[in-house]
Amino acid sequence: MKITVLTENTKLKNSDLIAEHGISLFIEKNGYKILFDTGGPQESAIENASRLGIDLRKVDAVIISHGHDDHTGGLLKFFQINDKAPVYLKKEALGSYYSKRPEGEKYIGIDSEIVEKYAERLYFIDKTVEIAKNMFIVPNIHKEFPVPYSNHVLFEKVNEKLIKDDFKHELFMIIENSNGLTVFTGCGHSGIKNIINTAKKVFPHKKIGTVLGGFHLQAGARTFETAKKEEIEEIAEWLKLEAAGQIYTGHCTGERGFNIMKPILSGKLKSIYTGMEITL
Structure with a gap:
């Protein structure tokens, strides 16, 4: 399995790739190609794919970890490039999401144009599903441990009122590999401990191998809240x-x-960056 980080908050000093607040991973395994999240609204993931020679027309499936624009920002552009890949997400991801920042509240949800123009490409997941051999989407995260402290600045607008986001719109992905289960998270708003614990419940006889993604220990590109x-x-x-x-x-x-x-964690912990390639 090969993983390319199409976009992330950081990049190497001399890189000509674009980094922005967000994440997008291009994953290839046994000829099947997945786009896990699509990065932020600058559409850096789409541009970087082009610069890296990755043909997004050949993507077989898109997985959206949750309904925030730093994970869905490249989706509209992707639809213009790829006319076949289904987009898997939870129906709750289409909610109206906001963050409260020092300068005021800001809409951070999915672009409404996605639903208006491409509703037929959206496939809503409400139970664990195997989308290809040994590749699973897990939509129901059991919350036995506390969720990240920095979630407290994140809200959903319901009937014109902001209520605390419960992150029912979040899912994660598991790919079974030779070293056990690889767990992919977008932000881990539900708590990385809860996500891994859920993976263990779904696959009780498998070991957790690699973990890859965000753990939400800070909120926002300018880090206005931290754990x-x-x-x-x-x-x-x-x-x-x-x-x-x-x-x-x-x-x-x-x-x-x-x-x-x-x-x-010492050598067990590695930092990802835009353009990084990982082989598992």
């Missing part, structure tokens, strides 16, 4: 025991979160 140091350390200690393989993280984990986890 407490103790919360981050506790997550790192738990991951050390629960994940047998490498842990690749970035995006909403943030530099601070990564640096707090690194002494605990």
